[in-house]
Amino acid sequence: MNLLKSKKGMTLVEIVVALAVLGILVVPFLSMFGSSISQIYNSGFRTTEIMKVQEIVDKFPKHEISSVGAIDNYLRDDYQLVSSPENLTSKPAVKTGNYYRTTIGGIYGWEVTIVRFYKYGTGFQSTQISTFVPKS
Numbered sequence: 001m002n003l004l005k006s007k008k009g010m011t012l013v014e015i016v017v018a019l020a021v022l023g024i025l026v027v028p029f030l031s032m033f034g035s036s037i038s039q040i041y042n043s044g045f046r047t048t049e050i051m052k053v054q055e056i057v058d059k060f061p062k063h064e065i066s067s068v069g070a071i072d073n074y075l076r077d078d079y080q081l082v083s084s085p086e087n088l089t090s091k092p093a094v095k096t097g098n099y100y101r102t103t104i105g106g107i108y109g110w111e112v113t114i115v116r117f118y119k120y121g122t123g124f125q126s127t128q129i130s131t132f133v134p135k136s
Contacts (some may be wrong), residue, residue, distance in 0.1 A: 042120060049118045049127045053097075055116065057131045066136050068101060069114060075099050079114060088115045091124055101133075109134040 010018075016115040056075075064070060072081060079099045088098050097116035106113050113130040 022098065040084070042125070045118060045120055046125065046127055049116050049125075053114050053116045053127060053129045057129055060131070060133060063110075065133050067112065068103075071101055071110060071133060075112075075114070085113065088113060088128070089126060091117050091126075097126070104132065107135060 061070075061074060067108045075081075078096040080095040080097070082088055082090070082098045082100050085100050085127075088100055090098070092098060097112045097114060098110060101110045101112045103109075111130060112130060113131050114126045115126050117124045117126045
C-alpha cells in the first residue's frame with residue numbers, strides 16, 4: 001500500500017535510458033521482420049516459377065519422343081538450347097529460359113535440364129529442373 005501512496009516517480013533521465021534500451025532491443029527484431037517479408041515474397045515468386053517449369057516437364061510428350069529433334073520442337077518456342085551446362089545460367093535476350101540435353105546410355109533417352117528466368121526486384125532470378133526423357 002505504501003507504493004501507491006508514494007510520491008516518488010521516475011526521473012526524466014531514467015525514462016530516456018529505458019527508452020534507449022528498449023530501442024536498442026527492438027531495432028534488430030524490426031529489421032528481421034523486414035528481411036523475412038522480403039524472403040517470403042521471393043519464395044512465392046520462386047515457387048510460382050518452379051511450378052511453371054514443372055508443368056512443362058509434366059506435359060512433355062514422352063510417348064512421342066524418338067529423337068532430340070522432338071525435344072527441340074517441344075521447347076524451342078520458349079527456351080533456348082545451350083551448348084554446355086555452364087551456359088544454362090546466361091539469360092537469353094528474348095526467350096523465357098535455357099535448356100540443355102544430354103544422351104544417357106545411348107539408347108535409353110535424354111536428360112533435359114530447363115532453367116527459367118523471372119524478374120525479381122531490379123534483377124533476374126532463375127529456377128532449374130532436370131528430368132529424364134525416355135526414348136520411345
